Amino acid sequence: MPNLIIQAISKRFGQTVALEDVSLTLPEAKLICFLGPSGCGKTTLLRLIAGLEQASSGKIFLGETELSAIAAHKRNIGMVFQSFALFPHLNVANNIAYGLKIRGVDKLTRLKRAEELLELVQLSGLGKRHISQLSGGQRQRIAMARALALEPDLFLLDEPLSALDAKLREAMQVELKLLQQRLGITTIVVTHDQQEAMTMADVIVVMGENRVQQIGAPLEIYHKPKNRFVADFIGSNNFIPALVKDTQSVSALGSIFEIALPKSLKVGAQVALSIRPEKLQLYSSEPPKSSKLAGTIKFIRDLGSTVETFVEVAGHELSVKGIQHLATGDKVWLSFDPADAVILEV
Amino acid sequence: MNHPSYGKPKNRWPYFLLTYPAIMILLLFFVPLCIMFALSFFKRIQSAFFEPAFVFENYVRAFSTFFLQRIGVSLWVAAVAAFICLLIAFPFTFFLSRLRRSRQVPYLVLLISILSLSEVIIAFSWSLLLSKTSGISNLLVALKLLDAPVSWAPGFVAMLSALVYISLPLAIIVLYPSLSRLDVSLTEAATTLGASPIVSFFNVVLPNVRQALLTTFILVFIFVLGSYLIPQVLGRPEHWTLPVHITDQALLKSNMPLAAALAMLLLIASAGLSLLTLRLGRSQL
Amino acid sequence: MKRREFIKLAATTGVAAVTGLNLNFAQERSLKVGVYGGYFKDSFDANIFPKFTEDTGIKVESVAEPTGEAWIVQLETAAKAGQAPADVSMIAQGSMLRGMNSGLWAALDESKLSNLEFVREQLQNKDAEGKLIGVGAVSWYITLVSNTDVFPEAPTSWDELWKDHKNQLGLLALSSNSYLLEITAKTFFEGNATLDTEEGLNAVFAKLAEVKNNVQLWYRDEGQFQQALQAGEIPMGQYYHDVTGLAAADGFPVRSTFPKEGGVLDSGSWAVSRAVKKLDEAHEYINWFSQPSIQDLVARSVGTAPTVKREFLTLSEDEFAAVSSDIEPIIPHYALHLNRGDEISQRWSEEITG
Numbered sequence: 001m002p003n004l005i006i007q008a009i010s011k012r013f014g015q016t017v018a019l020e021d022v023s024l025t026l027p028e029a030k031l032i033c034f035l036g037p038s039g040c041g042k043t044t045l046l047r048l049i050a051g052l053e054q055a056s057s058g059k060i061f062l063g064e065t066e067l068s069a070i071a072a073h074k075r076n077i078g079m080v081f082q083s084f085a086l087f088p089h090l091n092v093a094n095n096i097a098y099g100l101k102i103r104g105v106d107k108l109t110r111l112k113r114a115e116e117l118l119e120l121v122q123l124s125g126l127g128k129r130h131i132s133q134l135s136g137g138q139r140q141r142i143a144m145a146r147a148l149a150l151e152p153d154l155f156l157l158d159e160p161l162s163a164l165d166a167k168l169r170e171a172m173q174v175e176l177k178l179l180q181q182r183l184g185i186t187t188i189v190v191t192h193d194q195q196e197a198m199t200m201a202d203v204i205v206v207m208g209e210n211r212v213q214q215i216g217a218p219l220e221i222y223h224k225p226k227n228r229f230v231a232d233f234i235g236s237n238n239f240i241p242a243l244v245k246d247t248q249s250v251s252a253l254g255s256i257f258e259i260a261l262p263k264s265l266k267v268g269a270q271v272a273l274s275i276r277p278e279k280l281q282l283y284s285s286e287p288p289k290s291s292k293l294a295g296t297i298k299f300i301r302d303l304g305s306t307v308e309t310f311v312e313v314a315g316h317e318l319s320v321k322g323i324q325h326l327a328t329g330d331k332v333w334l335s336f337d338p339a340d341a342v343i344l345e346v
Numbered sequence: 347m348n349h350p351s352y353g354k355p356k357n358r359w360p361y362f363l364l365t366y367p368a369i370m371i372l373l374l375f376f377v378p379l380c381i382m383f384a385l386s387f388f389k390r391i392q393s394a395f396f397e398p399a400f401v402f403e404n405y406v407r408a409f410s411t412f413f414l415q416r417i418g419v420s421l422w423v424a425a426v427a428a429f430i431c432l433l434i435a436f437p438f439t440f441f442l443s444r445l446r447r448s449r450q451v452p453y454l455v456l457l458i459s460i461l462s463l464s465e466v467i468i469a470f471s472w473s474l475l476l477s478k479t480s481g482i483s484n485l486l487v488a489l490k491l492l493d494a495p496v497s498w499a500p501g502f503v504a505m506l507s508a509l510v511y512i513s514l515p516l517a518i519i520v521l522y523p524s525l526s527r528l529d530v531s532l533t534e535a536a537t538t539l540g541a542s543p544i545v546s547f548f549n550v551v552l553p554n555v556r557q558a559l560l561t562t563f564i565l566v567f568i569f570v571l572g573s574y575l576i577p578q579v580l581g582r583p584e585h586w587t588l589p590v591h592i593t594d595q596a597l598l599k600s601n602m603p604l605a606a607a608l609a610m611l612l613l614i615a616s617a618g619l620s621l622l623t624l625r626l627g628r629s630q631l
Numbered sequence: 632m633k634r635r636e637f638i639k640l641a642a643t644t645g646v647a648a649v650t651g652l653n654l655n656f657a658q659e660r661s662l663k664v665g666v667y668g669g670y671f672k673d674s675f676d677a678n679i680f681p682k683f684t685e686d687t688g689i690k691v692e693s694v695a696e697p698t699g700e701a702w703i704v705q706l707e708t709a710a711k712a713g714q715a716p717a718d719v720s721m722i723a724q725g726s727m728l729r730g731m732n733s734g735l736w737a738a739l740d741e742s743k744l745s746n747l748e749f750v751r752e753q754l755q756n757k758d759a760e761g762k763l764i765g766v767g768a769v770s771w772y773i774t775l776v777s778n779t780d781v782f783p784e785a786p787t788s789w790d791e792l793w794k795d796h797k798n799q800l801g802l803l804a805l806s807s808n809s810y811l812l813e814i815t816a817k818t819f820f821e822g823n824a825t826l827d828t829e830e831g832l833n834a835v836f837a838k839l840a841e842v843k844n845n846v847q848l849w850y851r852d853e854g855q856f857q858q859a860l861q862a863g864e865i866p867m868g869q870y871y872h873d874v875t876g877l878a879a880a881d882g883f884p885v886r887s888t889f890p891k892e893g894g895v896l897d898s899g900s901w902a903v904s905r906a907v908k909k910l911d912e913a914h915e916y917i918n919w920f921s922q923p924s925i926q927d928l929v930a931r932s933v934g935t936a937p938t939v940k941r942e943f944l945t946l947s948e949d950e951f952a953a954v955s956s957d958i959e960p961i962i963p964h965y966a967l968h969l970n971r972g973d974e975i976s977q978r979w980s981e982e983i984t985g
Contacts, residue, residue, distance in 0.1 A: 044467050050534075050538055051537070051538075052534050052537065052538075071542075072537045072538065073537045073538070073541055073542050073543075073546075075538075076540075077538055078538065079534075079535070079538040081531040081534065081535055082529050082531075083529055085529060085531035085534065085535035086535075087532060087535075087536075087550060087553075087554075088554060089553040089554055098536070098539050098541075099539035099540050101539060102539060102540045102541050102545065140521075144537070146535075147538070147539075150539065150540070156538075233512070280586050359801060391732070391733075392969070392970060392971075392972060392973055393728065393729065393732045393969045393970050394729055394730075394732035394733035395707055395729070395733050407973075410977075412977065412980060412981055412985070469852075470855065473855060474858075477859065477862065477864050478864050479862035479863055479864045497798075497847070497864060498847060500847070500960075539861070578851055578852075579852065579855055582849075582850055583984035583985060584985065585982075586984075591980070594805065594976075596701075597697075597699040597700060597701050598699045598700055598805055598807065598808070599700065599807070599972060599973070599976060600700040600703070600704055600729060601973065602704070604973075606946070
């Protein structure tokens with residue numbers, strides 16, 4: 001299966017801009033997550049791929065084929081909707097076989113295929129049930145089965161797990177990932193849940209403010225955010241105002257830190273030093289490290305699996321995660337490995 | 347709790363409150379119906395009024411060819427009007443329910459305001475609108491679409507137009523909730539599964555709104571069946587529905603027993619047809 | 632009511648309420664009079680009732696009657712309960728007979744009606760025993776009306792309805808209010824007597840059925856036809872002489888013609904329900920109304936034909952022509968519509984309007 005290429009796509013609804021000049025090349029046979037806050041345009045992009053919206057400008061290709069020139073109902077795309085959109089007037093088997101019926105497949109083949117798909121989503125024998133008799137999780141699986149019945153070129157899922165409760169959601173994340181790996185079908189999942197994206201995705205497309213902010217593997221996105229938006233949106237982060245001293249170091253909170261800097265940065269530029277809370281180490285006495293800061297504990301919060309400590313350093317509050325045995329008001333030292341820090345343009 | 351009245355509410359008010367709707371239904375619906383039923387068996391005294399009796403002569407007259415034909419005409423007119431009404435109301439409401447909420451409101455307000463117009467105003471407005479001297483045919487002549495102005499009222503089309511006009515807001519307001527509840531993603535799902543817009547309309551939209559369409563049809567049907575002014579003003583004598591004749595009997599001929607018998611007949615015919623339609627609609631689901 | 636009078640009245644009624652006395656104000660005599668709602672009631676309220684109060688000191692409360700027979704059904708129902716929604720009512724001739732047969736009307740005392748001698752004989756309603764039960768109130772003519780733009784020449788005979796006027800006529804919808812059977816009988820046969828024989832009735836129905844194709848509108852609502860007549864939409868038909876005259880005076884291109892066979896003279900009578908208590912005032916009112924001078928006033932201000940013989944009236948030639956005619960009128964065959972009404976109206980629905 002070929003790559004999905006999105007070429008300079010813009011979409012406006014009246015005066016409102018939903019997508020601004022989005023260009024992407026998405027690899028085949030992978031699970032891709034469109035991740036971003038609500039209103040960032042991720043669902044619009046998915047709907048453009050499905051053909052449920054028309055782009056204001058730009059084109060979409062699947063390999064050599066221009067997808068955006070094909071009518072929605074001829075694109076051979078399987079889609080799972082947020083509401084699942086199962087047909088209430090049809091039973092489970094007929095829902096799954098709907099696309100086959102449209103294509104004129106005979107009844108026996110249809111029912112056989114529906115049973116195969118029910119097996120695939122582990123709901124064998126439910127073919128005669130009515131939609132109203134199904135639980136939320138079952139509906140979710142039926143919706144996936146229906147979308148996969150036609151062996152689509154692309155499998156699109158719009159916030160597929162948001163209607164499920166937390167426990168079921170986590171189980172389904174794993175299941176969806178396994179299913180995708182088994183079928184090897186290019187799959188795009190729209191989600192606003194970064195944990196969900198981190199769990200499932202081969203590739204994450206972080207979207208924000210109507211454009212693509214970063215595209216990459218989950219760990220790359222997490223550890224090497226390209227900009228403030230991504231660093232802020234993915235996990236929690238400390239942002240320390242800093243000044244570029246030379247090509248090797250920045251000054252922040254009264255200390256100098258030796259850090260690899262992007263070449264584009266000029267000496268004297270205002271930047272942000274971004275460091276994740278779990279990458280900061282806490283010491284009760286001054287440690288023998290080069291990158292360190294002195295401060296006072298303002299507040300401690302026990303999160304169960306870890307403890308979050310807020311430390312005030314030169315009037316700036318930093319969050320630190322990790323087990324420690326200190327108390328509010330204690331004088332402490334913080335240090336980090338410069339390789340864990342990211343310098344972001346402001 | 348050892349209170350002696352344990353198990354009974356101390357305050358009897360809730361029960362009295364419950365009896366209120368029951369009494370009202372009894373008083374305003376059931377009692378008049380019984381009176382009408384009784385009246386339909388009273389003896390008509392042609393040169394005076396009527397006297398209490400138990401005679402079937404009113405029903406014998408009601409079952410005459412003439413009145414049976416009138417019932418036939420009434421049912422036919424109501425069915426045609428309800429059908430045309432749905433043909434217009436359904437697509438209109440479908441697209442209305444897909445507009446943005448803020449855009450829907452003015453249309454709904456306009457429709458409700460049409461509902462507030464009386465049948466008298468509507469009947470006479472249409473008779474003017476379709477007249478030769480001041481009606482829309484003059485407009486068509488001005489647009490060179492017609493050679494000379496023509497009179498379209500009274501006539502079958504004139505009567506139907508007004509009946510459809512008066513029942514259209516009702517149909518739209520009844521259809522609106524179920525059509526706006528219809529999940530847009532159902533048709534989108536059908537699209538991604540390969541259904542063209544026409545195909546998805548027929549095998550996704552229609553099956554899911556069929557019950558609402560049927561209910562609306564019956565409601566409009568009964569609404570039109572009760573109309574007497576529009577058929578009287580805009581119809582020719584052969585289009586005069588049974589209610590026109592019931593009104594004549596009651597108000598101009600002092601023949602209350604016959605009017606009551608005819609009304610009972612109309613009531614039974616429309617109730618029977620409505621039940622039948624509903625039953626048919628359910629069984630096919 | 633002036634403020635001081637109001638206080639005085641409030642004080643006396645207050646005393647009455649406190650002492651529980653039912654004070655009978657001799658000077659506060661009143662009468663409820665029923666007339667057709669709309670134009671009739673408005674004209675009577677403006678011109679007739681104030682004059683009566685001025686002449687007799689009796690206050691009039693006017694009650695709007697619905698048209699058709701709804702009013703006498705109400706009177707009859709109320710009378711059974713000993714009530715009367717009006718003391719004196721204006722009643723159409725068909726309803727007079729219907730009320731008479733059911734014993735609805737109180738017999739009137741001729742000795743209290745000194746002006747009865749002026750009222751035309753045929754407008755004094757007598758019951759089977761010859762007792763007076765109604766006195767003519769107003770008369771009106773149904774005539775042949777036409778639009779002067781469409782028909783520059785006035786028609787002269789009812790037979791015009793049978794000529795080549797496809798879809799040009801507006802006629803009243805019912806046998807019992809159009810009196811077209813009587814018109815047909817008078818125009819082509821021997822008059823109402825023809826309607827009394829079976830062959831005659833069949834012949835009249837057959838003749839009348841010939842106009843069907845000429846009729847554009849069988850109307851129940853007068854306004855609908857009047858509008859169409861004035862606009863020329865339906866340029867000919869039967870309508871009320873007085874109203875047509877008023878429309879012509881307002882500049883509309885319409886005319887009312889008394890055909891040579893005569894216009895249809897219909898009338899309303901004053902009648903009193905048997906449940907009425909204020910018989911003295913009722914008699915006083917009917918007697919007052921029967922004065923020739925009051926009939927002049929009614930003819931001039933309401934526009935209806937007088938019920939009093941012409942020689943007693945002071946109406947000028949033009950004033951008389953505006954409301955009446957010297958041509959012998961067609962009198963509706965009320966008995967036919969009452970006694971064979973169901974049969975006649977059924978045939979009417981089937982053969983004429985059907």
